[in-house]
Amino acid sequence: MSKLVKVAGVYDKRTIQRLKEVGVDQFSFDFRARSFNFLQQHSFMNLQKELALDENMFLHFENEADFVIHKIIDDLKTERNIKNVTLEFSDLNSIDFYEAFKTPFIWHYNLDYKEFDALNKSQYLQGIVLKFSDLLKLHEDGVLHNFCNNFHSLFIDLLSKEDFKLTLELDWDSNLFSSISEFFDFDLISIPISNKVEICYRNVDLSKVQDHVQYLKDLNI
Template sequence: MSAKIRLEGLYDKRTIDLAYELGGVDLSFDFRPRSLNFIQQYLFLDILDSKKESISHFTLRYEDEPDFMVKDTLDKLSSTYYGPFHLEFSGNQTRDYYDSFEKPFIWHYREDAQDLSVYQSEFLKGIVLPFSLLREKHEKGQFANFVHNFYRLAHQCLLKNEGKLIVSLNWGDNIFPSLFEYFDIDQISLPVDTNVETCFRNVDKSKLQVAISGLGPFTKSF
């Protein structure tokens, strides 16, 4: 089993070019104001305008931002871009909040989720699992039980609706082999951060290539 790479927190045209030079990747733009990789709306729209012929798919990541902020970006995006994209949410809102945008979305798994009916949303097209949580369950001997409970909740999204299962890692995380025995992982998601930068917001191509190569047999397209 091999998974596709997804890069989180893209913030400039050059980094997108580097990512595509290295192979087929998906992209995630971060609209969370407190994130180090926060991208302002006007910069995102400028990037998209210049790259819309080459960008094949991306997500727009939010947390618990007011719905009008999300809708404002969607309104502006609709006038310049007509290709596929997903919303992405890592907050703890209700299904009504996520469904109100009427757009396909990716949702970050939370043990403290306030509304489990999110798993039944017709717009839910993928789930992100944090590797830190999976590693914790594995180290405590709770991994198999976690997998069982997770698939019980996510069955409709992942199996019936063929949604994507994404695991978010940090560079250098030691992936235990049984992870791919228990999960059919579609994407491995990694952040643009100091591990692949020469300085703040300056990605180094060699560092990025070495870091991705270090994932070894778990990825495809590289």
């Protein structure tokens, strides 16, 4: 069975169209102000029209004002049914902040977070993202096994839910170590558009992306 792949930081129609041709139906749009893949809302509203209603859309925020997020969600509701829309956070906001949007969300794991217990009980949390670079560092330091045990103990209730997704965030040149699949059962691989797959700024090498996405879909992790 092919591994589910999400491409993050998509910013143009031609990339979306090529990815759809190779079976990608998970797309993340980046609203983080400091990101090279930052999208203004008007650009996003045009891009989202390229996605069918059954394709999954993630909206990635980091330390954004709540009214900005509310406006994007409200405007999107005028264009489409948002049942396949998920918020994505890579910050350290409170659970009350994340749940205020009454929308499913995924969260990028951060050891410095202070509300793990509340996070574990959130009715809207539908996934956690682990960065491969972080796991590789733990592996090299010989403490990945301990981290894995603690992680599974902490999120035991969430991980047992059928609709909860554990995501591995990779880079295009990540060199996976073979034992990673012994520690985690990932549901999804996420890979962000970057200069490693661009011919020049904001000009994606579609052939390179297509080939690598197909490689990731065939990975046994």
